[in-house]
Amino acid sequence: MKHWVCWKSRVRDSDGAVRVSRGCTTNLEQVPFYCSTFSSAQSTHPSHTKRHTGGQYAIVCCSGDFCNNGSFPELPPIVYKDGVPMDPNHGKYITRMTAAILGPVLALGLLGAVVILLMRRSHRKRLMAARTLTDPETFYTSDDLLRVTAAGDSTLREYMEHSLTSGSGSGLPLLIQRTLAKQIMLAECIGKGRYGEVWRGVWHGENVAVKIFFSRDEASWSRETEIYSTVLLRHENILGYIGSDMTSRNSCTQLWLVTHHHPLGSLYDHLNRATLNHHQTMKICLSAVNGLVHLHTEIFGTQGKPAIAHRDIKSKNILVKMNGSCVIADFGLAVTHIQATGELDVAANPRVGTKRYMAPEVLDETINTECFESYRRVDIYAFGLVLWEVCRRTLSNGIAEDYKPPFHDLVPNDPSFEDMKKVVCVDQQRPVLPNRWASNTTLSGMAKLMKECWHHNPNVRLPALRIKKTLAKLASSDINVHLNLDF
Numbered sequence: 001m002k003h004w005v006c007w008k009s010r011v012r013d014s015d016g017a018v019r020v021s022r023g024c025t026t027n028l029e030q031v032p033f034y035c036s037t038f039s040s041a042q043s044t045h046p047s048h049t050k051r052h053t054g055g056q057y058a059i060v061c062c063s064g065d066f067c068n069n070g071s072f073p074e075l076p077p078i079v080y081k082d083g084v085p086m087d088p089n090h091g092k093y094i095t096r097m098t099a100a101i102l103g104p105v106l107a108l109g110l111l112g113a114v115v116i117l118l119m120r121r122s123h124r125k126r127l128m129a130a131r132t133l134t135d136p137e138t139f140y141t142s143d144d145l146l147r148v149t150a151a152g153d154s155t156l157r158e159y160m161e162h163s164l165t166s167g168s169g170s171g172l173p174l175l176i177q178r179t180l181a182k183q184i185m186l187a188e189c190i191g192k193g194r195y196g197e198v199w200r201g202v203w204h205g206e207n208v209a210v211k212i213f214f215s216r217d218e219a220s221w222s223r224e225t226e227i228y229s230t231v232l233l234r235h236e237n238i239l240g241y242i243g244s245d246m247t248s249r250n251s252c253t254q255l256w257l258v259t260h261h262h263p264l265g266s267l268y269d270h271l272n273r274a275t276l277n278h279h280q281t282m283k284i285c286l287s288a289v290n291g292l293v294h295l296h297t298e299i300f301g302t303q304g305k306p307a308i309a310h311r312d313i314k315s316k317n318i319l320v321k322m323n324g325s326c327v328i329a330d331f332g333l334a335v336t337h338i339q340a341t342g343e344l345d346v347a348a349n350p351r352v353g354t355k356r357y358m359a360p361e362v363l364d365e366t367i368n369t370e371c372f373e374s375y376r377r378v379d380i381y382a383f384g385l386v387l388w389e390v391c392r393r394t395l396s397n398g399i400a401e402d403y404k405p406p407f408h409d410l411v412p413n414d415p416s417f418e419d420m421k422k423v424v425c426v427d428q429q430r431p432v433l434p435n436r437w438a439s440n441t442t443l444s445g446m447a448k449l450m451k452e453c454w455h456h457n458p459n460v461r462l463p464a465l466r467i468k469k470t471l472a473k474l475a476s477s478d479i480n481v482h483l484n485l486d487f
Contacts (some may be wrong), residue, residue, distance in 0.1 A: 003026065003028065003063070004024050004025070004026055004063065005024065005025055005026075005028070005031045005034070005035070005061060005062075005063060006022070006023065006024040006025075006061065006062050006063065006064075006067050006068040007022065007023060007024070007034050007035065007059050007060060007061045007062070007068060008020070008021070008022035008059070008060050008068040008070075008072050008073065009021050009022070009057055009058060009059040009060070009072070009073065010057065010058050010072045010073050010074065010075055011056070011057035012056045012057065012075050012078075016078075018075070020072045022068045022072070023068075024068070031061070034059055034061060035059065035061035056075050056076070057075075058072075058073035058074065058075050059073065060072075060073045179245060179247070180203075180242070180243045180244070180245040180256070180258060181245040181246075181247035181256055182247075183203055183204065184201045184202065184203045184208065184210060184256075184258065185201060185202045186199045186200075186201045186210060187199070187200045187201060187202055187207075188200050190209075190265070191265075194217075195211075195213055195214065195217045195220055195332070196211065196212045196213040196214045196217065196255075197211075197212045198210070198211050198212070199212060200261055201258070203242070203258065207261040207263075208242060208258050208259065208260065208261050209258070209259045209260065209261040209262070210256055210257070210258050211256070211257040211258075211259065212254050212255070212256055213254070213255040213256075213257070214255075215252075215253055215254075215255065217255075217332075218255060219332075219347065219348065220332030220333070221244070221255040221257060221332070222347070223331065223332050223333070223334065223347040224244075224257055224330070224331045224332045224334075225244040225257060226347070227308065227331040227334045227336070228241035228244075228257075228331065229241075230305055230306065230308070230336070232299055232303060232304065232305040233305060233308075235291060235294045236287075236290075236325075236327075237287050237288065237290045237291030237294065237325065237326060237327050237328060238291050238294060238295070238327055238328055239259050239260060239319060239327045239328065239329040240259055240260035240327070241257075241258075241259055241260075242258040242259060242260070243258050244256060244257050244258065245258070259329070260327075262319045262320060262321055262322070262327070263322065264319075264320040264321070264322065265319065265320065266315060266316045266317070266318060266319055266320070267284065267288075267315040267316075267318040267319070267320055267326060267386070267389075267390070268314075268315040268316040268389075269320075270320045271315065271389060271390065271393045271403045272403045274393075275393050275394070275395050275400040276390065276393050276394045276395065276400075277394070277395055277480065278394065278395075278442055278478050278480040278481050279480055279481045279482060279483070280324055280394075281390055281391065281393075281394040281442075281446075282442075282471065282474070282475040282478070282481045282483060283324045283325055283483060284320070284324065284325070284326055284390055285387060285390060285446075285471050286468065286471050286472065286475060286483065287325035287326045287327075288318055288326045288328065288383070288386065289383065289464055289467050289468045289471060290468060291326070291327060291328040292310070292313070292328065292379060292383060292464045292467075293464040293465050293468050295307075295308040295309070295310060295328065295379075295464075296308070296309065296376050296379070296463070296464045296465075297465075298337070298338070298339055300340075306336040306337055306338045306345075307336065307337045307338075307339070307372060307376075308331075308334050308335070308336050308337075309334065309335045309337075309372065309375030309376050309378070309379055310328065310330075310331065310333070310334055310379050311333040311334060311335060311353055311375060311378060311379065312330060312332070312333045312353040312354060312357075312382075313328075313357065313379050313382035313383050313386065314354050314356075314357045314382060314385075314386065315386050315389050315390075315405075316354075317329050317330040318386065333352075333353055334347075335347075335372065335375045337372035344370065344371075344372050346369070355415055355416070355417060355419075355420050356385075356405060356406055356407060356411070356415060356420065357381075357382040357385055357406070358378075358382075358420060358424070359377070359378045359381035359382070359424075359458070360381075360424050360425045360428075360456050361374070361377075361378070361458055362378060363417065363420055363421040363424055363425050364421060364425045374458065376463070376464070377458040377459075377461050378458075379464075380453050380461045380462060380463070380464065380467070381453060381454050381455075381458075381461060383453055383464075383467070384449075384450040384451075384452075384453025384454035384461075385406040385431065385450075385454060387446060387449065387450040387453065388406060388431045388433075388450050389403070389405070389406065391437065391443055391446050391447070391450075392404065392434065394443060396436055396437070396439070396440040396443055397436070397439075397440075399436055401434060406431045407420075407423055407424075407429075407431060409432070410423045410429060411423055428456055430451075430454055433447050441477070441478070442474055442477075442478045442481075445470075445474045446474065449462075449467065449470055449471070449474075453467065
């Protein structure tokens with residue numbers, strides 16, 4: 001009869017995992033292997049340390065039927081090197097504890113990074129939004145603004161490469177350095193016309209005006225760019241020029257002309273908004289004619305300036321600065337003249353001037369197009385109409401007329417050549433002068449001046465310099481006008 005030896009055991013692996021087993025054997029040679037144990041001090045059951053693994057096991061051997069039934073032997077607690085017992089589930093506890101600590105820390109760190117990113121972005125937006133104020137000293141930019149890209153590499157390089165010089169003060173040599181349109185963000189459309197649109201843009205943190213021409217009006221853009229590039233054109237009463245560029249937006253080529261931005265807009269807009277006192281009226285008129293004198297005058301010298309006739313003087317082409325003075329804008333139809341050579345440069349341009357402001361000799365086509373003086377006299381006629389517009393909005397005894405354009409009572413809103421020719425040339429009518437002007441020294445003097453400006457005979461019209469001196473005299477004799485007349 002074979003002798004059976006049975007056992008039951010509990011084993012703890014080095015990673016803390018515990019497993020149990022039981023069985024019997026008839027191989028007496030294996031009995032010492034199973035049952036030769038050392039007693040544990042903490043248990044009545046024998047236990048062993050697994051060799052080279054750091055694990056433990058406890059085995060109970062017995063003989064007899066079903067002797068290894070029942071519970072398995074217990075293992076002693078895990079002991080640190082300093083003798084403190086450790087829970088056998090300590091490894092799992094450490095893992096859970098680590099996850100419990102690191103999880104929230106990582107989540108908080110990620111949340112903090114997102115918050116910081118959003119705060120920085122919000123801060124940038126607040127700084128940008130702060131510049132949207134209507135104060136002209138503030139500036140504007142936004143993530144929603146339109147950004148444009150250059151249409152090719154040349155922009156104006158080929159167009160103006162032979163006419164650009166450094167130090168002219170015209171601003172155009174900037175375009176040789178880089179493409180201007182890439183640096184400008186368009187903020188809002190502030191005007192539209194037959195030629196295109198005018199946008200307020202932001203360039204290097206400053207507000208600028210961007211005049212965007214339709215491609216069909218390239219001749220006006222080219223001419224205006226050429227005029228603005230003239231040496232010594234810069235003047236306090238000429239719209240400040242920054243540069244021109246060819247660019248594309250939405251796959252359409254655009255022609256840009258970038259100038260200083262004047263938030264009050266045109267004189268036409270200004271007169272529609274408000275009435276004027278005598279001081280404001282004289283400041284507007286004197287500054288406007290001061291710009292016209294600069295245009296009409298040729299400056300001689302190594303770096304001189306040709307005489308320039310505007311050919312489209314009107315209240316919409318005169319802009320009002322924040323200090324109440326004016327600048328002349330829009331040189332798309334300008335004519336230049338150099339006395340030394342007799343050269344008269346009338347650029348080919350299908351565009352015509354504003355019919356409402358056209359002089360009689362233009363309407364009846366009797367103008368001498370070979371004589372530069374003829375073009376200057378056309379400007380003077382139109383300037384006389386602008387004086388009438390301004391004076392109608394000037395208060396006297398608390399009274400001022402509503403704004404109306406010249407000939408508003410004689411022609412439709414968009415008059416034809418024939419409409420204007422009949423009124424101006426055939427009937428020789430001029431805007432009606434309000435009766436109240438006769439009792440006001442300044443306004444009656446202005447009435448006499450504008451009559452000399454819009455005279456039917458061009459040779460009778462006053463030159464711009466004479467108009468300037470007459471206005472200065474009227475201003476100096478008006479106690480309500482306080483201007484520095486040292487032009």
